[in-house]
Amino acid sequence: QRELLSLSKAYEDLFLIGAAVNHYTIDSELSLLEKHFNSLTAENEMKFEHIQPKENQFQFEYVDKLVSYSERYGHQLRGHTLVWHNQTSDWIFKAPEGKEMNRDLLLERMKSHIMTLLKRYKGKFYSWDVVNEAISDQKGEFLRSSPWLDIIGEDFIDYAFRYAHEADPEAALFYNDYNECDPEKRDKIYTLVKDMLEKDVPIHGIGLQAHWNIHDPSMDHIRAAIEKYASLGLQLQITEMDVSMFQFEDKRMDLLKPTNEMLEKQAERYEQFFKLFKEYHQHITSVTFWGVSDKYTWLHDFPVRGRRNWPFLFDENNQTKEAYWRVIDQV
Numbered sequence: 001q002r003e004l005l006s007l008s009k010a011y012e013d014l015f016l017i018g019a020a021v022n023h024y025t026i027d028s029e030l031s032l033l034e035k036h037f038n039s040l041t042a043e044n045e046m047k048f049e050h051i052q053p054k055e056n057q058f059q060f061e062y063v064d065k066l067v068s069y070s071e072r073y074g075h076q077l078r079g080h081t082l083v084w085h086n087q088t089s090d091w092i093f094k095a096p097e098g099k100e101m102n103r104d105l106l107l108e109r110m111k112s113h114i115m116t117l118l119k120r121y122k123g124k125f126y127s128w129d130v131v132n133e134a135i136s137d138q139k140g141e142f143l144r145s146s147p148w149l150d151i152i153g154e155d156f157i158d159y160a161f162r163y164a165h166e167a168d169p170e171a172a173l174f175y176n177d178y179n180e181c182d183p184e185k186r187d188k189i190y191t192l193v194k195d196m197l198e199k200d201v202p203i204h205g206i207g208l209q210a211h212w213n214i215h216d217p218s219m220d221h222i223r224a225a226i227e228k229y230a231s232l233g234l235q236l237q238i239t240e241m242d243v244s245m246f247q248f249e250d251k252r253m254d255l256l257k258p259t260n261e262m263l264e265k266q267a268e269r270y271e272q273f274f275k276l277f278k279e280y281h282q283h284i285t286s287v288t289f290w291g292v293s294d295k296y297t298w299l300h301d302f303p304v305r306g307r308r309n310w311p312f313l314f315d316e317n318n319q320t321k322e323a324y325w326r327v328i329d330q331v
């Protein structure tokens with residue numbers, strides 16, 4: 001039985017190793033979190049609907065808990081996420097009684113949310129996913145339609161970054177998205193960020209969610225995306241990594257545990273991913289998993305509700321999987 005090495009220690013000269021947590025898993029997974037990770041992200045509890053469920057009613061309890069744990073156990077913190085079309089309170093897009101919703105009112109509400117959250121935790125979050133998933137997956141469509149876009153206009157993105165920078169000038173501000181290695185979407189993300197840089201919008205990095213699987217995306221597409229984003233001279237962070245045992249279109253529900261060939265394939269893919277991250281470590285400043293162990297992952301309900309998945313380096317009993325050893329052996 002080989003000695004269990006710390007992931008974050010093994011990679012400490014390359015980039016931070018992060019995990020997504022919630023107020024429960026930060027306790028239940030504490031031993032793994034303390035040993036293997038030096039960055040934390042709130043999986044859901046810092047999204048708009050959790051922070052400001054009603055206008056001017058803020059909920060900070062779980063953020064305060066995350067901050068106190070991070071200070072006690074030595075984790076840096078990523079903030080996720082300020083402006084997104086999902087998990088956002090409905091009230092923000094509704095006009096007050098008898099009035100029309102308009103651009104200025106929504107900008108004011110966006111500013112209040114960002115200022116309140118970032119000023120309260122000023123200096124405690126090394127990076128923020130300021131805008132999440134604004135680029136469209138549809139051929140020929142640049143920005144995805146959302147109330148943010150429809151009510152404010154295309155510059156809602158610029159405003160979000162400017163408000164965040166004003167609130168916490170120290171934080172590295174990220175644009176975050178998924179399917180980020182698909183050539184068409186990659187080129188749109190690149191164009192969006194390049195245009196922002198040309199307008200002197202304070203953006204410091206691109207977040208690659210990296211919701212990948214054991215079949216795709218190809219290493220060529222991943223390398224090409226890292227190269228293209230890195231050419232903008234910004235930080236890159238892998239922000240939500242998990243490696244699903246199923247391709248997105250595969251809705252099979254018959255498996256109660258992964259097959260041996262799935263586990264071997266997953267180990268191979270993780271080895272290739274971390275070999276590539278290491279090659280580009282001058283550009284990559286953190287790699288965060290969207291969870292800790294196979295016990296809990298959003299993939300148990302997405303895209304197929306109630307279908308188990310096994311995407312991480314640690315299994316449902318917090319034991320190391322072959323993938324863990326192949327990642328550790330990269331350094």
Ligand SMILES: Oc1ccccc1CN[C@@H]1C=C[C@@H](O)[C@H](O)[C@H]1O
Nearest residue numbers: 043044080132178179209211240298
């Ligand atoms: O992979 C996807 C496919 C379709 C929509 C969204 C996504 C990813 N969307 C992510 C996943 C889980 C959430 O907890 C994160 O906040 C979100 O950024």
